[in-house]
Ligand SMILES: Cc1cc2nc3c(=O)[nH]c(=O)nc-3n(C[C@H](O)[C@H](O)[C@H](O)COP(=O)(O)OP(=O)(O)OC[C@H]3O[C@@H](n4cnc5c(N)ncnc54)[C@H](O)[C@@H]3O)c2cc1C
């Protein structure tokens with residue numbers, strides 16, 4: 167589930183509010199997004215992929231994590247490279263090659279074609 | 284103030300089926316409105332998961348092998364003419380994507396590899412293409428009901444815009460339902476927008492369903508997480524807690540062994556059959572598969588992790604709205620169905636459409652329905668018809684009005700369709716009991732009145748209850764085991780039941796062997 171919005175990194179572009187398929191965010195009074203309906207989050211990572219500032223972190227768990235969790239430790243997420251990692255891995259963002267262009271996986275059977283998604 | 288629009292074609296949904304429908308309707312010269320519950324470009328199963336695609340070059344041997352590959356698994360309910368059409372259409376459309384600069388990867392010999400699509404990239408591009416085609420996109424605009432004209436033809440739809448918090452109504456010459464399948468809010472990857480809404484709307488307008496017994500697909504995910512991408516579990520071994528191998532368990536064959544075992548104990552997994560080269564390549568092919576592991580700090584190739592099975596219902600099942608012609612028309616004039624909202628039995632039979640067929644179906648049925656809807660709209664002209672809204676359960680009470688706890692309804696339907704010992708490992712007695720419960724909640728929803736945002740959740744609940752009732756009623760009519768519709772009390776395939784099962788109805792649900800027009 168969505169667990170973190172970095173107020174330090176967010177540039178208040180509204181993108182996450184717009185793209186979240188299950189309408190989890192609202193715009194707060196200060197212009198930054200707020201997580202209003204976390205229980206509706208479907209853990210799809212779309213907000214993270216679309217955030218131009220790497221300001222969001224979606225934990226893999228489908229239930230909310232406690233305050234002390236790693237998912238709320240912004241410094242830790244930055245240090246370990248987890249913050250912004252999905253966008254990096256799919257090659258979104260300036261100067262990156264789209265991951266789709268490099269997506270040559272293993273074949274699932276000896277005679278099969280390589281998996282590309 | 285209600286947002287009122289008039290258009291030739293209204294497309295309901297925002298995934299691959301919807302975007303292809305919108306593109307092809309616009310190419311036919313129609314004005315098009317596309318209304319999505321979420322955001323067209325990120326919403327729906329494909330946008331998050333990405334898909335292998337049934338892309339087969341038009342070489343006779345390759346096509347023959349492709350058509351034969353799932354015929355037996357599907358219980359011989361698929362149709363070769365439809366398979367051939369889908370293979371043709373998909374081949375052209377995927378090449379169209381390549382021309383539109385989708386960045387397909389190149390193989391070692393430099394050839395462009397086109398048998399799959401990365402979800403976020405594909406759907407981001409589809410949105411851009413749809414916008415460039417002049418389509419009006421309404422995001423965060425769940426449709427809650429259809430409009431019909433007094434001759435019974437579908438003439439538009441209405442809903443509620445969540446972020447703008449205002450009702451909307453679109454009058455249209457024809458409507459394409461591309462709302463996806465139904466995964467019962469199981470949190471399977473990208474599937475929580477898929478609550479089967481289109482099937483409910485279609486049934487309310489008088490349409491039929493088909494293959495609803497093929498509705499018990501379950502995807503493997505690490506416990507307490509969402510990513511149900513399953514291809515790489517072909518490289519996995521499944522274990523019990525004590526480290527012994529769980530015999531017979533597997534991803535493709537043997538998933539039911541996992542389900543059965545999960546009823547009483549945890550099941551663990553290691554993707555330990557992949558060598559280093561394969562491991563590296565996997566990361567390139569499916570970055571989303573590794574999201575979970577990297578964030579949990581688990582090395583899936585060496586560390587055992589607990590797994591679960593999440594219901595994907597008719598998303599990776601094959602049942603849906605019955606279609607009756609090559610343009611994906613339903614039995615109701617002016618109403619078309621595409622993608623997972625429609626039955627995929629025509630190309631999958633009773634076996635899952637996941638892995639390649641579903642994506643090809645979404646592309647093909649989307650394109651066909653868009654073109655056909657545009658032609659239908661043109662044929663009836665632009666005059667204003669008098670319309671009525673036909674939404675029932677959860678919206679407009681049939682008799683007395685009562686308070687209904689919608690969240691409780693959702694929990695009740697989930698308790699009947701998510702458990703492995705009810706839906707996955709099916710038994711007639713259990714299905715009958717479940718239907719009793721489901722009929723009860725349906726009746727309660729008939730007395731619920733809702734408006735605004737509340738109408739969206741109420742209608743989702745109604746759609747899920749309706750879906751579950753068609754599923755189990757159809758499963759009870761199939762007194763055998765065929766495709767994924769296996770019955771513990773009828774474990775054998777019965778050659779006399781080699782037919783599709785049509786279903787429908789709302790207050791009174793019915794299912795019966797398909798009557799094929801001579
Ligand atoms: C984990 C996973 C892996 C898969 N892998 C493969 C694969 O490798 N190959 C393959 O062929 N298939 C695969 N599939 C299946 C494939 O993803 C679907 O068949 C495909 O997404 C269907 O496209 P669609 O457009 O019909 O539905 P979706 O992509 O689900 O889109 C449905 C759209 O309808 C919208 N909607 C829903 N209700 C309403 C409403 N009331 N009003 C307005 N809009 C609404 C949603 O917001 C969404 O945008 C996989 C599925 C899953 C879950």
Ligand code: SF4
Nearest residue numbers: 176177179180182217
């Ligand atoms: S997308 Fe990122 S930068 Fe934009 S508002 Fe959301 S968190 Fe802030």
Ligand code: SF4
Nearest residue numbers: 186207208210211213
């Ligand atoms: S993970 Fe998906 S559902 Fe959750 S907040 Fe982000 S975009 Fe929304």
